[in-house]
Amino acid sequence: MQIFGDETLAPQSLPEYLKRLEAESIGIMREVAAEFRHPVLLYSIGKDSGVMLHLARKAFFPGALPFPILHIDTGWKFREMIAFRDDTARRLGLDLIVHMNEEGKARGINPITSGSALHTAVMKTEALKQALDRHGFDVSIGGARRDEEKSRAKERIFSLRSANHTWNPKNQRPELWRLYNTRLNDRQSMRVFPLSNWTELDIWDYIAAEEIPVVPLYFAALRPVVRRHDGWIMVDDDRLPLAPDERPELRWIRFRTLGCYPLTGGIESSATTPSDVAAELRSTRQSERWGRLIDADEEAAMERKKREGYF
Amino acid sequence: MLRFCGQASPRPGRDLLRLLTCGSVDDGKSTLIGRLLYECGSIFDDQLGTLQRESRRFGTTGDDLDFSLLLDGLEDERQQRITIDVAYRFFATPQRAFIIADTPGHEQYTRNMATGASTAELAVILVDARKGLLPQTKRHAYICCLLGIRHIVLAVNKMDLVDFEQSRFQNIAEHFSKFAAKLGEISVAAIPLSARLGDNVTEISARTPWYRGPTLLEHLHSVDVSNSGVDRPFRFPVQWVNRPNGDFRGFSGTVVSGSIAAGQEVLLAGSDRSARIKEIVTFDGAADRAREGDAVTLTFETDIDIARGDLLAKPGEAPEHVDQFAAYVIWMSEQPLVPGRSYLLRVGTRTVPGTVTALKHRVDVETLAHLADRTLRLNEIGFCNLSTAAPVAFDPYDACRDTGAFILIDRFSNETAGAGMIAFGLRRASNIHWQALTVGREERAALKDQRPAVLWLTGLSGAGKSTIADIVEKKLLALGRHTMLLDGDNVRHGLNRDLGFTEADRVENIRRVGEVAKLMAEAGLIVICSFISPFRAERRLVRELAAPSAFLEIFVDTPLEECMRRDPKGLYAKAKAGRLEHFTGLDSPYEVPEAAEIRVATIGISPEAAAEQILAELRGRRII
Numbered sequence A: 001m002q003i004f005g006d007e008t009l010a011p012q013s014l015p016e017y018l019k020r021l022e023a024e025s026i027g028i029m030r031e032v033a034a035e036f037r038h039p040v041l042l043y044s045i046g047k048d049s050g051v052m053l054h055l056a057r058k059a060f061f062p063g064a065l066p067f068p069i070l071h072i073d074t075g076w077k078f079r080e081m082i083a084f085r086d087d088t089a090r091r092l093g094l095d096l097i098v099h100m101n102e103e104g105k106a107r108g109i110n111p112i113t114s115g116s117a118l119h120t121a122v123m124k125t126e127a128l129k130q131a132l133d134r135h136g137f138d139v140s141i142g143g144a145r146r147d148e149e150k151s152r153a154k155e156r157i158f159s160l161r162s163a164n165h166t167w168n169p170k171n172q173r174p175e176l177w178r179l180y181n182t183r184l185n186d187r188q189s190m191r192v193f194p195l196s197n198w199t200e201l202d203i204w205d206y207i208a209a210e211e212i213p214v215v216p217l218y219f220a221a222l223r224p225v226v227r228r229h230d231g232w233i234m235v236d237d238d239r240l241p242l243a244p245d246e247r248p249e250l251r252w253i254r255f256r257t258l259g260c261y262p263l264t265g266g267i268e269s270s271a272t273t274p275s276d277v278a279a280e281l282r283s284t285r286q287s288e289r290w291g292r293l294i295d296a297d298e299e300a301a302m303e304r305k306k307r308e309g310y311f
Numbered sequence B: 001m002l003r004f005c006g007q008a009s010p011r012p013g014r015d016l017l018r019l020l021t022c023g024s025v026d027d028g029k030s031t032l033i034g035r036l037l038y039e040c041g042s043i044f045d046d047q048l049g050t051l052q053r054e055s056r057r058f059g060t061t062g063d064d065l066d067f068s069l070l071l072d073g074l075e076d077e078r079q080q081r082i083t084i085d086v087a088y089r090f091f092a093t094p095q096r097a098f099i100i101a102d103t104p105g106h107e108q109y110t111r112n113m114a115t116g117a118s119t120a121e122l123a124v125i126l127v128d129a130r131k132g133l134l135p136q137t138k139r140h141a142y143i144c145c146l147l148g149i150r151h152i153v154l155a156v157n158k159m160d161l162v163d164f165e166q167s168r169f170q171n172i173a174e175h176f177s178k179f180a181a182k183l184g185e186i187s188v189a190a191i192p193l194s195a196r197l198g199d200n201v202t203e204i205s206a207r208t209p210w211y212r213g214p215t216l217l218e219h220l221h222s223v224d225v226s227n228s229g230v231d232r233p234f235r236f237p238v239q240w241v242n243r244p245n246g247d248f249r250g251f252s253g254t255v256v257s258g259s260i261a262a263g264q265e266v267l268l269a270g271s272d273r274s275a276r277i278k279e280i281v282t283f284d285g286a287a288d289r290a291r292e293g294d295a296v297t298l299t300f301e302t303d304i305d306i307a308r309g310d311l312l313a314k315p316g317e318a319p320e321h322v323d324q325f326a327a328y329v330i331w332m333s334e335q336p337l338v339p340g341r342s343y344l345l346r347v348g349t350r351t352v353p354g355t356v357t358a359l360k361h362r363v364d365v366e367t368l369a370h371l372a373d374r375t376l377r378l379n380e381i382g383f384c385n386l387s388t389a390a391p392v393a394f395d396p397y398d399a400c401r402d403t404g405a406f407i408l409i410d411r412f413s414n415e416t417a418g419a420g421m422i423a424f425g426l427r428r429a430s431n432i433h434w435q436a437l438t439v440g441r442e443e444r445a446a447l448k449d450q451r452p453a454v455l456w457l458t459g460l461s462g463a464g465k466s467t468i469a470d471i472v473e474k475k476l477l478a479l480g481r482h483t484m485l486l487d488g489d490n491v492r493h494g495l496n497r498d499l500g501f502t503e504a505d506r507v508e509n510i511r512r513v514g515e516v517a518k519l520m521a522e523a524g525l526i527v528i529c530s531f532i533s534p535f536r537a538e539r540r541l542v543r544e545l546a547a548p549s550a551f552l553e554i555f556v557d558t559p560l561e562e563c564m565r566r567d568p569k570g571l572y573a574k575a576k577a578g579r580l581e582h583f584t585g586l587d588s589p590y591e592v593p594e595a596a597e598i599r600v601a602t603i604g605i606s607p608e609a610a611a612e613q614i615l616a617e618l619r620g621r622r623i624i
Helices: A016-035 A047-060 A079-092 A102-106 A116-135 A200-210 A274-283 A301-308 B029-039 B045-058 B075-080 B109-117 B135-146 B166-181 B216-222 B427-431 B441-448 B465-478 B503-522 B536-546 B560-566 B571-576 B607-620
Strands: A039-042 A069-072 A096-099 A139-141 A158-161 A189-192 A221-228 A231-234 A249-254 A265-268 B015-022 B087-092 B096-102 B122-128 B151-157 B187-192 B240-245 B248-254 B259-261 B265-268 B274-281 B289-291 B295-300 B311-313 B320-331 B342-347 B350-363 B381-394 B405-409 B416-425 B453-458 B483-487 B526-530 B550-557 B598-601
Touching: A016 A047, A016 A139, A016 A200, A016 B015, A016 B240, A016 B248, A016 B295, A039 A047, A039 A116, A047 A079, A047 A200, A069 A116, A079 A096, A096 A116, A102 A116, A116 A301, A200 A274, A221 A265, A231 A249, A231 A265, B015 B029, B015 B109, B015 B135, B029 B087, B029 B096, B029 B122, B029 B216, B096 B109, B096 B216, B109 B135, B109 B320, B122 B135, B135 B166, B151 B166, B151 B216, B166 B187, B187 B216, B259 B274, B311 B381, B320 B350, B342 B381, B342 B416, B342 B536, B350 B405, B381 B416, B441 B503, B453 B465, B453 B503, B453 B536, B453 B607, B465 B483, B465 B526, B465 B607, B483 B503, B503 B526, B503 B536, B536 B550, B550 B607, B598 B607
Parallel strands: A039 A069, A039 A139, A069 A096, A139 A189, B015 B096, B015 B122, B122 B151, B151 B187, B453 B526, B453 B550, B483 B526, B550 B598
Antiparallel strands: A158 A189, A221 A231, A221 A249, A249 A265, B087 B096, B240 B248, B248 B295, B259 B289, B265 B274, B265 B311, B274 B295, B320 B381, B320 B416, B342 B350, B342 B405, B350 B381, B405 B416
């Protein structure tokens, strides 16, 4: 077994490869601001969104962000996420739009009894389309990365969507050099992914180097959890029905990705800083999306959701 | 059998290498990438578990893991066992982070390879040791070089299947070196390996004692792809003007070549305007210097009129600035390239209408032979002359990728139709100056006491265009107007008698007529043009040519059935009998105008009434 060295990064000194990724992302954001009429930045509150927000502030400095940010709320996010979102918007003076699919909420769609597939379709995919249509955004900037999932590895940085927001993976525009084709036909829109070429580790190394605030749920703490599907589900409020034999217990838990709390499995960990997290990731044997029940249904779950207009 | 070395911590100086992998279908490309990712810790246990399940279900490697399943991300790809599209993979070691563009070996390889190669600094070309060099290997090497890749790794794979025989490897390596010498200045490293067993991939193999070179991974670490950027000329395409308030006016963009320091003078390419840099603004504080790859915002000591699309350089190092140049073009659309048609051309941050004026030759990528052709089809490569509606600043692609590359966008579908690499500016463009004339359009028109205009009648053959045009001209003449009538059939007897009826010839036919109509309008005339002109793109072109004279598109709208019934020239009958090809409405399309100024529906009205409708419109628009 061959082990590579384990030097840690000095804070504030951005290594060359991160500088190049940063510059590429900044260039992509400026391209969006220059070429589109009505952009929006999709903000999921997660670590990737946090990095994106940071990059956007760099791209347009000393000006403010030239577009609003949009959060699609399902009503089932961790409470700490919502608090962090509102605090971030205040701290940075952001133009924050929060959208919830009220119709779905009225129908009582939830991740527990409706199942993850229906909940995602109605409260996330449908909700996103509603918000984009309502505000007439012609481009939305998202934090997806190509290393997350294999259908993402095939997606363009400037990715065309039909009038119904659907993605056709077989008919993508070739994307050469940095010459992005930003032209839209009537009612088409664009999804743009400035973090396409970042990996999960790059994100954490960058968060550590740039001291970017993230939701505390990413760091280990004693949290009330129950064991489900090989993961730890946090009992974040009293809406999570417990089986008769289930007793919440306190464990040192952190989350690699954040979503709706009943669908997001945590891992046991002692990482309490971004550098700890990066070090933990260097030795982990599980992929990032492992804790997300959304992809587990079927191998091509993500591609199908994306075709339908998911983030 | 597979070993795992964990995702590595970066060294502070870790840099980034972008590479491309190519090879034929069964050369073991996926296995090689899978092994690199796996050994560098970029594949996780749960992904491996999925891979084991899928290998049993769809795999082609018996009991072994089929790494291609890890890489083929789309549902169709996994089910049909083919790779459709470029995918991007990531792995890292302490010294370097790597981005791999993984391109399919067969279907549409040119388009996909060019896409992957456009951002790559190094290419790994796989060869099966049993088969040696294939025509495909040469094609891949040629396309890599055309796209500016200067470092090639010839990975001679499946050495285990030829008993690690030295002579086999050497033959292949020498054969390839000879071919590569024809491609220009490139560095080639040949490495014997077995992706399946791991020989010479990340660890040197005991089974190739005769091989003294590095492993593939060692080579990827050591190859120097830096451009020693500071010595190259400074190039800064202006991407976005940052004007958050009245006090701040900055120009944002990325330095694509060279470097610049605060206090230095920069020049706006294509002008004699220059200004001194006041500050290099970044979020992390003002920078003394901005180098190749840095995304920054520049402010100037004096006001200078700069916009998105402009290119900044240093005085004495100005790029070329012309409206005609020669370039290699790779065609990427199902719709063939039509010389003469107007596309949108994007170079740097600038987008202008542009036209391929001549296809000098097509390249046979297998033999590198130059072939004569009239068009480029999907995945074909040609050497072309192009002209743009306004001069653009550029460098030859070999000197700077970012300022020498362009894409062509179809103006109607908006798809990316082609990609190009500029070879050189055409001297005639910079040498033929526009002669300033004292007497202009206005003066000539004033003498005739009229407003010049182009009346463009379009419609199917037999729709009644010529008849109506003739009456319109008679009526204008009676009103004392100076006119000229250009008729489709008539110009084909003279000016355009060398043109046929293919799509390319139809486009050229309309382009010439558009130029003539423009000249006549400049002479102060009201020009009446009667042409089928079936394509929207060309009607748009003549509209743009005619400006600033008034241009009225007049759609003579007669249903196809009615035209066939009238058939004044007997052409429909001929076409239906198979004696006339490319006939509009039958086997060649007519694109109905979407926003014609005048639509004349001819059913149930006389040609006289149709002409009167047009005259009424001219009065309404104060042209007469």
